Amino acid sequence: MINDTSNGIDIQEQSDVRMQADHRHGFQSVVPPTSSKPNGWTVLSASYIIKDAFRLHTLLAIGAGLQAILSAAAPKPWCFLPTAALLVLSPVVTFVQMVRPLLSIHGKWLTHSFLAGVVPGRSTAHLRTKGRLFGGQSASEGASGQGLVVFHFGARFNHPLGVLAPGARTMTKLFRATLSALSEDRTAYGLMGGDLFRGGASTRVSNDTILLVLYFRDVEGLQRFAGSAAHREAFQWLREVTKLGDDGKQKYSHLSAFHETFMVAPGAYESLYINTAPILLGNTFTEISQDDDGEVGEDDRSGENKLPIWHNSLVDADDNRLQTMKARLKQSL
Incomplete structure (x- = not known):
């Protein structure tokens, strides 16, 4: 088993299921299926936000301040330990990563590896048409016929304090709650x-x-999510704190939010990834139910003996039918 916590996916080797996944769409899968719900995109830790929220001189000032406090509170020989440890460990870790980029312990890849989760070679995203699993479809009849909707949502804090600005904590909390609700009912929302x-x-x-x-x-599916309780709560709060009052002012004029929606027809999209970990369209999954006896069926969660298995959309792009942009566009029809 390979645990790739860099994208929140626990990849489990299941050769029999993988073979069925290959037959399903007529192309060779390059990412093994997983029994864990993929939700790496919901990870929004404080460090994730803070790292780029402040300018370099602000981060240096914070570090210098902490070092000054330590120097005043601890004896001189000890106050230099954090700096010394950083100076020693940083080049050592960098050297290990260069020499052994796929270093593993007890069969588990270290998550600090820059190559963690990378799919070697060329791959492309191929989406399974909803409702079609086998259906007599042979390997030469692997065209997807699946359109999709691309949705961009973003936020920004236009304030010197960044994530510490007034209202930023509430906005971040609501954003996390929205992501959690979306991940929980992702099948219902498509x-x-x-x-x-x-x-x-x-x-x-x-x-x-x-x-x-x-x-x-x-x-x-996107509109169903827009009507969900979590999204309505977040949207209503943001609307209240950013609407213009009678005096032409807003409560939190430094909070920004935006979204874009693109409806993409079948045959109007293609992708190519070279030595890339699953990302963007290549980080999408189809949920397939598997019986306890190994039989794979449609996206049906009604049976108690159904085990959800998530199949990644990435397939081998060196297949003769997928080697060019024109060919990949054709296969998405």
């Missing part, structure tokens, strides 16, 4: 997967923009 990014335009002072990229099977 959510295939997504990715979470941070950063911002190079022309801005801070890089604290949070961008969530999600992929839905259809716009109806």
Whole structure:
């Protein structure tokens, strides 16, 4: 078993299920199926936000302040230990990562490896048409016929205090609750997967923009989620604190939020990933139910003996039918 906690996925080797997944869409899967619900895009820790929320000189000032406090409180020989440990450990860890990028202990890959989760070679995302599993479809008839909806949602704190700005904590809390609710009922909403990014335009002072990229099977599923209790609560709060009052002012004018929706027809999308860990459309999954006896069926969770297995969309792009952009567009029809 390989545990890849870098993207929140516990990848379990199941060769029999993988063979059925290959036959399912007529192409060779490059990521083994998993019995754990993929939800790496919901991870929004404090360190994730804080790292890019402050400018470099602010981070240096914080470090210098902490070192000054330590120097005043501890005897001189001891106050230099944190700096010494950092100076020693940093090059050692970097050297180990360079020499043994896939270092493992007891069969588990170390999560600090930069190659953790990377799929070697060329791969592409191929989406299974909803409701079609085998259906007499042979390997040469692997076209997807599946459209999708791409949804971008983002937020930013336009304030010198970044994540410590007034209202930022509440906004982050509601954002996390929304992601949790979406992940919990992802099948009902037709959510295939997504990715979470941070950063911002190079022309801005801070890089604290949070961008969530999600992929839905259809716009109806996205609209169902828009009507969910978690989303309504977050949207109502944001609307109240950013609406213009009679005096033309807002309660929290420094809070920003945005979203974009793209409806993509079958045959109007393709992808290519080279030595890349599952990302964006390549980080989407289809939930398939497996009987206790190993039989794979449709997306039906009604039976008590059904075990949910999640199949990644990535397949081998060196297949003759997927080697060019034109061919990949054709296979998405």
